[in-house]
Amino acid sequence: MEILTVRNLGKVYKGNVNYEALRNIDLTINQGEFVGIMGPSGSGKTTLLNMISTIDRPTSGEIRIGGEDPYRLSHQKLAIFRRRELGFVFQSFNLLPTLTVKENIVLPLTLDGVNIDEMNKRVQLFAEKLGINDILNKRTYEISGGQAQRTAVARALINKPKLVLADEPTGNLDSKAARDVMEMLEKLNKEEQATMMLVTHDAVSASYCQRVVFIKDGQLVNEIRMGTNRSEFYQKIIENLSRIGGTANEPSPIRD
Ligand SMILES: Nc1ncnc2c1ncn2[C@@H]1O[C@H](COP(=O)(O)OP(=O)(O)OP(=O)(O)O)[C@@H](O)[C@H]1O
Numbered sequence: 001m002e003i004l005t006v007r008n009l010g011k012v013y014k015g016n017v018n019y020e021a022l023r024n025i026d027l028t029i030n031q032g033e034f035v036g037i038m039g040p041s042g043s044g045k046t047t048l049l050n051m052i053s054t055i056d057r058p059t060s061g062e063i064r065i066g067g068e069d070p071y072r073l074s075h076q077k078l079a080i081f082r083r084r085e086l087g088f089v090f091q092s093f094n095l096l097p098t099l100t101v102k103e104n105i106v107l108p109l110t111l112d113g114v115n116i117d118e119m120n121k122r123v124q125l126f127a128e129k130l131g132i133n134d135i136l137n138k139r140t141y142e143i144s145g146g147q148a149q150r151t152a153v154a155r156a157l158i159n160k161p162k163l164v165l166a167d168e169p170t171g172n173l174d175s176k177a178a179r180d181v182m183e184m185l186e187k188l189n190k191e192e193q194a195t196m197m198l199v200t201h202d203a204v205s206a207s208y209c210q211r212v213v214f215i216k217d218g219q220l221v222n223e224i225r226m227g228t229n230r231s232e233f234y235q236k237i238i239e240n241l242s243r244i245g246g247t248a249n250e251p252s253p254i255r256d
Helices: 045-052 075-085 101-111 116-130 145-157 175-191 230-244
Strands: 002-013 019-030 034-038 060-065 086-090 163-167 196-199 211-216 219-225
Touching (some): 002 045, 019 219, 101 116, 145 163, 145 175, 175 196
Parallel strands (some): 034 211, 086 163
C-alpha cells in the first residue's frame, strides 16, 4: 500500500530572482518502508522534506499521504492531520525543557485526549524498545544527546503515525550514539511496521535504510536498494554520492 505519493512536484522560491529548488519529483513510499534521501548541499533535500511535512507549499504537482492531499485541508484539519498522521524527528531533538522525558513522549497523546492507562501502556512499550525506561522522570537537560534523540523518536512514533519524517536525526550525535539511534529506528521500522523517510548527509545512517534515493539540483537522479549486507550497501551509497558530488570516497566504518 502506498503511504506517500509525490507526483511531478515542483518548488520555485520567489524573490528578486526566482529559484527552482525542485523539479518533476516523483516518489512513492510504501507501507513499512524505510527510505533515505541523500544529495549534496543545496540539492533540495530540506525543501522536499518541508513540502512533505506540510511546512511549505509546493508550487506545482501533488502530494498524498495515506491517500489524503494535506494541502486541500483547512488550517485546523491540517494541524490535526500533522499531529495524527505524521511523526517528526529533528537534528535538534525539539524537546520541551520544562517537561520530563515521559511528558515529552506523551505530548501528542495528551493533545488528542488519549486516556491515562492507554498512555502509560504505550510509553512503557516504546521506552522499553528504546532503552529509556530509567530516564522517564528526568528533565531533558539531565539526559545525553543520544537519550534525547531516542526520546524524540518515541514521541514521533507513540501515536503510530502513517509516516515518520526524520531530518538529520544523527547530526548532533557522536558516532556511537548515532549508531544506537539508527539501530532503534531500524528496529521500530521492522517491529512496528513504521513507514519512515530520512534525510541525511551521513552515509552510515543512510545504510540503515532499505532504499536510498539521490537528489541533485532539485531532481531525483537515482535510487539504490539494500542487498544482503550493510557494508556493501554503504559502499554503494558512497559511490553514488561521489558521482553526484555529495562526498569524497572514504573507507567503510561499518563492521558487519
Ligand atoms: N526560502 C528560500 N528562498 C530562496 N531559496 C531557497 C530557500 N530555501 C532554500 N533555497 C534554495 O533552494 C536550494 C535547495 O535548498 P535546500 O535547503 O532544500 O537544500 P538541501 O539539500 O537541504 O541543502 P543542505 O544539505 O545544505 O541542508 C538551495 O539552492 C537554496 O539556496
